Amino acid sequence: MKELVEVIAKSLVTNPDQVSVKAIEDNGATIYELRVSPEDMGKIIGKQGRIAKALRTVVKAAATRENKKVMVEIV
């Protein structure tokens, strides 16, 4: 799952080497903290969060398949 967040994030940004994802367990749910270089923030969030929303939708679908609860936070 962590790898999925990474793969998608890297495909969208200008500096893929500065993409990092940290998984934090929280009460049975997993939070993925996604970090990108400051200049790539717009490329990962998008206008009105449209890109971030699409990313979350895809990751949630993958999580449902494994019966997991996940959240993606961009920090």
Next chain:
Amino acid sequence: MTPLEKTGKTVEDAVNSALAELGVSLERVEVEVLEEPSKGLFGFLGSKPARVRVTLKPEAPKMTEAVKQTVKTAGAKPAAGTDAVQVAKNLLTDIFRTMKLKVMIEKMTQEDHVVLNLRGNDLGVLIGKHGQTLDALQYLVNLAANKDADTRVRIVLDVENYRKRRAATLTQLAERLADRVKRRGERVVLEPMSPHERKIIHMALQQDPRISTYSEGEEPFRKVVIALKK
């Protein structure tokens, strides 16, 4: 690396016979559907087999990604005419690998866009409620594919022809609701839909002399309204 063309009763059959001849697994090849099979009259008269072109991928997917990354970090501009569709396919391959899904990607080139049809078992997860997941994935793939491309390519993702089936459902829904509007004289507001789905509703009713359709609200909650023509 020469492409191999095969025919078979179904697309799967054709691909499998190509794989058998090459002695590799599905992940190692690109599949292009040249012709969908057709049953013909009574299942034999004028029936056509499926025709596919199978090409060995130059490297394993992992390698491609590693190479891509070194190019990026070196700050080199991608070569002119970087194939956006190839970028899309590589990304999808990577995504499905991390999701542990076995998916075959079929490419169909249309006039103004490229359809990547995804085939495999149990791909409902990729569609999601009313195609939400599929739309999200399609949006991300288009962004990634056109990031460095000189010319924009529109990529449409489909799963087992879901979009075609959904279009038929929406057309039926539109016709049913239009009948209700005519009977009761009250307008009907549909649930929020993507631009593509709204267009299907508008198209379905544009020939109806008594009905007019329009959209209201802001994206992503824009809805189609079906009303009587004034």
